[in-house]
Amino acid sequence: MKKNFLSGLALALATIAAPLMAHAGSLDVDGNFADWGVRNNSSVAGWTPNAEVLFTVEDQSNANGGYLSPGWGGQAYDAEAMYLTWYTKADGQTYLAIGMITGHDPATATTGNSFGRGDFAIDFGHDGIWDFGVLTADRSATLKQGDVVSTTNSNWATGLWSAPGVYDPENSPYVTHVSSGSDVGNAAMAISGPFGNMGILGGSHWFYEVEIPVVAFGTHWQGNNPSESFDVQWTMLCANDILILDPPVANVAEPASMALVLGALGMGGLVRRRKTKT
């Protein structure tokens, strides 16, 4: 009897765990995107990740005079694709994972007419205020690569453009890298070496892979799922090209899945009880 109940409970727990993990199996932060389902196989389909991953693709090239929006630079400044998922690990901690592919060499120095890599920016609540930065490079004596930094917009440097095609660094609204703010956590981060065969437009590409413990987001993230909508942005220090991913919270499958699972669990309990009677 007791054994039957325990094996039934284990089965039910496995059923509950399955949809959470299926929504987003945990990833290896190793700079390799195979675990996201992305492939560099010289096809358009290669950009498309596993079904549960939210993503945006904006692959451009040196065509159109290298115009990217809001600036220029062709493949060398092309922000190409962003991927997003979140998952809860066995230790109960939930993580937000970001993947990003760009034609911008992470080793690009900021000097003269060249501009280095920027930070990931997160705006919870869609209010135009960038609440967190995830640093892709050391920005000060205390704010280092991998730090999650609580910010307001005044903590951010901005790019060269005030609007698409309008060179006006004094009035740029496009945030690029964190200059100051409060260190509130540590993300795991890996940046790949160069690779080819991504999509059909050619060029070299690099992959950024980031995993952020959501406890760093404080009240902006409660439990296993985000408690409000948010944007994730990445660009380089000139903001020649900008990727923004806006994951609609309505897309989050967990509440519906959990309802189904809990329903199934209830039914499982009924079946178990009937079996016990007979």
Ligand SMILES: [Ca+2]
């Ligand atoms: Ca990986």
Ligand SMILES: [Ca+2]
């Ligand atoms: Ca490209």
Ligand SMILES: [Ca+2]
């Ligand atoms: Ca682009």
Ligand SMILES: [Ca+2]
């Ligand atoms: Ca905000």
